[in-house]
Amino acid sequence: MEPKAHIGENAELYAVGTLDARERAAVETHVSECSECRRRLGEAEETVLALERDVRVDPLAFAVAAPLRLHRREVPAWWLPVAAAAALIVGMALPSLFAQRESPTLAMIHSHFNHAQFSGSNAPPAKVIYARDRSWYYVIVEGSHRYGVYGVGNGRSVEIGSTQPKGESSELFVRDGLPFDRVELRDGVRVIEAAMIR
Amino acid sequence: MRDASLEDGFARRDAVAYEAAYRSFGARMHATAFRLLRDREGAHECVHDVFLHLWRHRSGYVRARGSLEAFLVTCVRNAALTQLRSGNRRLKMISKLETAEEYVMEEDPIERERIARALAQLSEGQADVVERAYYGGMTLSEVATELSIPIGTVKGRLSSALRALRRSLIPETSDGT
Secondary structure: OOOOOOOOOHHHHHHHOOOOHHHHHHHHHHHOOOHHHHHHHHHHHHHHHHHHOOEOOOHHHHHHHOOOOOOOOOOOOOHHHHHHHHHHHHHHHOOOOOOOOOOHHHHHHHOOEEEEEOEOOOOOOEEEEEEOOOOEEEEEEEOOOOOEEEEEEOOEEEEEEEOEEEOOEEEEEEEOOOOOOEEEEEEOOEEEEEEEOO | OOOHHHHHHHHOOOHHHHHHHHHHHHHHHHHHHHHHHOOHHHHHHHHHHHHHHHHHOOOOOOHHHOOHHHHHHHHHHHHHHHHHHHOOHHHHHHHHHHHHHHOOOOEOHHHHHHHHHHHHOOOHHHHHHHHHHHHOOOOHHHHHHHHOOOHHHHHHHHHHHHHHHHHHHOOOOOOOO
C-alpha cells in the first residue's frame, strides 16, 4: 500500500538542492514506499543531470587522479596518547618557532598559497591555507570552539598552537612553521580531523 | 546508455559496483561539486564523502528511480550545497578568492546551446528562480527575499521550471529510460 500524501513539488526541490536535511529525509522515506513519487523524483534528477552536461568531463583521468577509498584507514586508539605526549615533548623543545602572529590577509597578499580541507567524521568544516613555501599556516574552523593545532612531518608531531574564537569561526595564524605533511585538529588528545599538505 | 548490472550492484551495496560507479560518474559528480564550491580539492572531498556516506548507510537507490548517474549527481549537488550553506561566510569567501583563477571547465558547446535554448523557453518568473536557486545555489528564502515574492511562489516556479526543462531536454522513450 502506498502512502497518501505525495511529495509533489518537493521532488523537483529535492533534485535542485533546495531542501534541508530533514525535508530530504522525508522525501527519501516517502519514495522508498511510493512508486509514483519515486518516478517523479527520478525524472527531476534526470533533468538536473541534463543541465550539468554543458561541461565536458574525463572519467578516466578523474578516477586515476583521485581513486575511491571506501575504507578509510582508522588511527588506532592506543596511538593517540603516545602521539600527544610526543607532540608535547617536541613542542616544548621548539618554543620560538610559532611565536610570531600577524595578519593572514597580508600574508596571502604577499605570497603564493594553497589550501586543504580537513576531513574527519562528525567534525566541523575547517580548512588550512598555507604558503607554498610553508612559511605560514592559517587554520580556520567553523564555530567558536578552541582546537589544538598540530603539524606532522618528518616523523614528528609538533603543537603549532590553538585556534582562537573570532566571530563565527575559530582561527590560528602562524609564521615560520616547519614543512609539515599533515595538519591535525585536536580536541584534547583526540585527533578530530586532519588535512594533507601537498 | 544505462548499465543494469552496475545499477543493480550499486543498489545491493556491492563494492565492485561502487568502484565502477565512481570510475564512470565520479568526474561528472566532481564537475557538479566544483561548479558550486569553486574549489577542486573541496569538490574531490565532496565526491568521496558522498560515496562513503552511501556506502556506510543505505543509499536508497533502486533502478526504478532512474539512472544511477542522475541519482549520484543529485546526491553530490545536495552535499555541496549543504557544505556551502553550513560553512561560515569567511570560509566561503576565502575559498572563492583563492580558487577563482582555477575555475576553468571545458564546455560542451552543443549541450550548452541545447540548455540555453531550453532555458530561453522558460517564463521570466521561472528563469529568475532557476538562475538564483539552481545556478546561484541560493536557498528558497534567499530567492524569495531577493525577488520580493512569497516562498510558495518560488517553490511553484522552480518546480514547474524543472518540469518544463525536462520536456525540452529529455526526449520521451517507450521504456522510460
